[in-house]
Amino acid sequence: MIVEPRWEHFxxxxxxxxxxxxxxxAAAFEQAALALTGxxxxxxxIGASTSVEVRCAAPDDELLLVDWLNAxxxxxxxxxxxxxxxxxxxxxxxxxxxxxxxxxDVLRHAPAVEVKGATLTGLSVRRxxxxxxxxxxxxxx
Amino acid sequence: xxxxxxxxxxxxxxxxxxxxxxxxxxxxxxxxALLRDMDDKxxxxxxxxxxxxxxxxxxxxxxxxxxxxxxxxxxxxxxxADQGGVVSAGGxxxxxxxxxxxxHTGLTRAEVLPVQRRLxxxxxxxxxxxxxxxxxxxxxxxxxxxxxxxxxxxxxEQGYGEPEDLERIEERGCMTGxxxxxxxxxxxxxxxxxxxTLGSGNHYLEVQYVAEVxxxxxxxxxxxxxxxxxxxxxxxxxxxxxxxxxxYLRAMAIEAQRHGIHLPDRExxxxxxxxxxxxxxxxAMRAAMNCALANRQIITHLARQAFAEVLPAARxxxxxxxxxxxxxxEEHEVDGAVRRLFVHxxxxxxxxxxxHPDLPDDLQxxxxxxxxxxxxxxxxxxxVGTPSAKTLSFGSxxxxxxxxxxxxxxxxxxxxxxxxxxxxxxxxLIRSPSLRGVAEEAPGAYKDVSAVVxxxxxxxxxxxxxxLKPLVCIKG
Numbered sequence: 016m017i018v019e020p021r022w023e024h025f026x027x028x029x030x031x032x033x034x035x036x037x038x039x040x041a042a043a044f045e046q047a048a049l050a051l052t053g054x055x056x057x058x059x060x061i062g063a064s065t066s067v068e069v070r071c072a073a074p075d076d077e078l079l080l081v082d083w084l085n086a087x088x089x090x091x092x093x094x095x096x097x098x099x100x101x102x103x104x105x106x107x108x109x110x111x112x113x114x115x116x117x118x119x120d121v122l123r124h125a126p127a128v129e130v131k132g133a134t135l136t137g138l139s140v141r142r143x144x145x146x147x148x149x150x151x152x153x154x155x156x
Numbered sequence: 157x158x159x160x161x162x163x164x165x166x167x168x169x170x171x172x173x174x175x176x177x178x179x180x181x182x183x184x185x186x187x188x189a190l191l192r193d194m195d196d197k198x199x200x201x202x203x204x205x206x207x208x209x210x211x212x213x214x215x216x217x218x219x220x221x222x223x224x225x226x227x228x229x230x231x232x233x234x235x236x237a238d239q240g241g242v243v244s245a246g247g248x249x250x251x252x253x254x255x256x257x258x259x260h261t262g263l264t265r266a267e268v269l270p271v272q273r274r275l276x277x278x279x280x281x282x283x284x285x286x287x288x289x290x291x292x293x294x295x296x297x298x299x300x301x302x303x304x305x306x307x308x309x310x311x312x313e314q315g316y317g318e319p320e321d322l323e324r325i326e327e328r329g330c331m332t333g334x335x336x337x338x339x340x341x342x343x344x345x346x347x348x349x350x351x352x353t354l355g356s357g358n359h360y361l362e363v364q365y366v367a368e369v370x371x372x373x374x375x376x377x378x379x380x381x382x383x384x385x386x387x388x389x390x391x392x393x394x395x396x397x398x399x400x401x402x403x404y405l406r407a408m409a410i411e412a413q414r415h416g417i418h419l420p421d422r423e424x425x426x427x428x429x430x431x432x433x434x435x436x437x438x439x440a441m442r443a444a445m446n447c448a449l450a451n452r453q454i455i456t457h458l459a460r461q462a463f464a465e466v467l468p469a470a471r472x473x474x475x476x477x478x479x480x481x482x483x484x485x486e487e488h489e490v491d492g493a494v495r496r497l498f499v500h501x502x503x504x505x506x507x508x509x510x511x512h513p514d515l516p517d518d519l520q521x522x523x524x525x526x527x528x529x530x531x532x533x534x535x536x537x538x539x540v541g542t543p544s545a546k547t548l549s550f551g552s553x554x555x556x557x558x559x560x561x562x563x564x565x566x567x568x569x570x571x572x573x574x575x576x577x578x579x580x581x582x583x584x585l586i587r588s589p590s591l592r593g594v595a596e597e598a599p600g601a602y603k604d605v606s607a608v609v610x611x612x613x614x615x616x617x618x619x620x621x622x623x624l625k626p627l628v629c630i631k632g
Contacts (some may be wrong), residue, residue, distance in 0.1 A: 027223060027562070028195055028197070028224075028562075029558065029559050031564065044363040056274065074410065074477070078410070081406065082406070089346065093345050093395075095349075113340050119605075121286065121589045121590075125184040126287035126590055128590075128596065129288075129564075130357045131401070132399075132402040133402075134246075135246075135249075135425065136225045137407065155224070155225070155250045155251075155401075156435075156563070
């Protein structure tokens, strides 16, 4: 059975873990990015008036996940944007993606906290079923 | 935590003897009650730190220790470069030089209460806080590098504060050895709009009053008397520090194997102090420390402007400024010999005792003020360094309460609006752009800061001087 893409958070003492689950590695990465947004605000509240292209490469899947999330954090911080939709393509250790979002609107988005960085803590990218991928790590807030 | 794995070795001190690759013992300072509540991950992480090359004497955990990234938060460890010692980006943390600055106001609570609401609104208007907020200062490339080299000294030269402020800041406001050339363009880009911003999460600016004095002689010498009003600022190196942590954690994770360093856990990513990567990180980290010092100096300037508008009689002078997430080269006596060691403090406060040469003349008899932030409802503490901390923990103490509950749990348990109303009924005015952020920072989501401070005092890490209670809290 193909798993429905979804995201969730998991507990870490001082901070918070982000977990993406999907039928492919790319889908799990997309969901992990939504979980990252979910730390800040409800992704469903974010419009798609602008888009940003992201590219990163890493020696293994786990560092690629950290690089991907950190690339999103960088784009959010420097462009003052929030993202509510992601499309990820993975080929041979390289990630290319589009992130859709809009400028931070404090009243509408009520952003709870900014994310400082994705960490190597609780870091895992794994296939734990025929059609089920999980991508997760703790992010520092 | 399972106490059977630990041996009591003194006042509120517990030792884990070296085992399975540990070069030195691990020592946790805590009461039995704090220890029982402490996350098992602290045991794992503090013993992992004891396995790193070149570690000296012991790996320490402070009474507020909790699960961190490689190192526990509340972790202290010293490394000797001559013994193959390492520097760890995780051992410093993402928010490099995050710290607390406390300012006298020269006012009493009775003088502030009539304008408390106006003061809260003015501070909230003037001090940028929260996600997406920007400061008024824009730095070009040359000014950015000057700031990264000069820290609070640079800020004072730019007109943000007075030269005498620098006397009450660690390193007198400027960390030497900063290398802006080792800071990535991305890190500098992240900082471009963020000078003089508070950030979010557990960062705050609070107006507080002295609610209790424990050591009247020391409190008096520090200018702290019952009902005096002070301002405390908790923030760090903002986007620049976060990006440096990100950049070097990745580089160290990839290069560790090449340096022949066996990492018990990948998140302990580190590099030899005497390696190009180790030296580059130290230079970048020191630049981030200067960024944090400059940032707190600019926020001090903004707070002074707000006070001048609402309470012209106020005179905001520095009590002290401490940093929590650092790696500093210091001299320490180990087994009768003075050695130059790189002391990591991750969520721990430097706490030098009386007579330390790094302290300004007027603090020589007292020791270094140790500023401990609590939650927005419970209050904060001022302590001072002790002579014993030098041998107990390389002159280090705790840094705060630490969370007892995840952010997710906190938002399920509390509503931001209700918390703001409840705290207002208790005389504490909260100003924040995010009610969800307020709920995540609910006082009930934190451990009892008093228990942590009492343990630090009983262990001899620092001496309790005064307790501060908030009147106004600006949250990011």
